[in-house]
Amino acid sequence: MAQNGHEGHEHDSGAHNGGGPGSIGNRLNWLRAGVLGANDGIVSVAGIVIGVAGATSDRSTILVSGLAGLVAGAFSMAGGEYTSVSTQRDTEASLVEAERRELDERPEDAEAELATSLQDRGLSEQTARDAARELSSRNPLRAHAVVEYGLDPEELTNPWQAALSSFLSFTCGALLPLLAITLLPEGIRVIGCAVAVIAALALTGFTSARLGGAPRAKAMVRVMAVGALTMLATYVIGSAFNVATG
Numbered sequence: 001m002a003q004n005g006h007e008g009h010e011h012d013s014g015a016h017n018g019g020g021p022g023s024i025g026n027r028l029n030w031l032r033a034g035v036l037g038a039n040d041g042i043v044s045v046a047g048i049v050i051g052v053a054g055a056t057s058d059r060s061t062i063l064v065s066g067l068a069g070l071v072a073g074a075f076s077m078a079g080g081e082y083t084s085v086s087t088q089r090d091t092e093a094s095l096v097e098a099e100r101r102e103l104d105e106r107p108e109d110a111e112a113e114l115a116t117s118l119q120d121r122g123l124s125e126q127t128a129r130d131a132a133r134e135l136s137s138r139n140p141l142r143a144h145a146v147v148e149y150g151l152d153p154e155e156l157t158n159p160w161q162a163a164l165s166s167f168l169s170f171t172c173g174a175l176l177p178l179l180a181i182t183l184l185p186e187g188i189r190v191i192g193c194a195v196a197v198i199a200a201l202a203l204t205g206f207t208s209a210r211l212g213g214a215p216r217a218k219a220m221v222r223v224m225a226v227g228a229l230t231m232l233a234t235y236v237i238g239s240a241f242n243v244a245t246g
Helices: 024-055 059-107 107-120 125-138 141-147 157-184 187-213 216-240
Strands: none
Touching: 024 059, 024 125, 024 157, 024 216, 059 107, 059 125, 059 157, 107 125, 107 141, 125 141, 157 187, 187 216
C-alpha cells in the first residue's frame, strides 16, 4: 500500500551528505522525506477511494475504505521507516564504539588515521597532522567520528522521530483525497477528487525537486502522471465490479 522505496535514499549517513544529523543537508533530507511521504499518502489513498467510487456511489463505503487505507498506509510507512532508521542507527553506534575503542587502545594510530582523512580532503601532510593533533586534544571522539564518518556521537539518527515524521506526512497527504471524495457532491465526486489530487501532486513534485536541486518540470510531470495512472487504473477496476449504486 505505502510506497517505502524512497526510504533507503533519504537516510544515508552523514558521510554521504556532508554532515551529521544536525547538518543543513541532513535536515533537507528529512524535509524531502516528509514531502515524499505526503506524496505516497496522496497517491495510495486516492487510488483506493477512486477505485471504490468506481464500484459504488455509497459515501459510507468509500469513506471506510479510504480510512482503512489511510491507517494501514500510515502505520506501514512508520514501521518501515522505524526499521530502516533503527538499522542505520545501529550501524552509526557501532562505528562510534569502534572509534572509541581505538582511541582508548591505540590513540596514536587513531590520530594518524584522522590526519590521513584530513589529507584526503585536501590538506597538506603537515597541516593535516597539526590539525589532527589539535582536534584530538579537545574532543577526540567527536572529531574522529565527524571527520571519518560524518557522525556526531551525540546526535545519532533517531528512529522514533523518523517513524513519527513518516506517519504524520503520509496521514496529511492521505487526508486530501479522502476529504475531497467524501465531501464533494456525487455528480462531481470522482473528477473533483482527481483534480485535487493532481494539483497536490504538482505541488509535492515541485517541492521535492526544489529541495533536491532537480529539474522541477520533469519531477512534477512524473508524479502527476503516476497519480493519474493510479487513479485511472483503480477506477477502471472498480467500475468493472459495480457492486452498488446507492
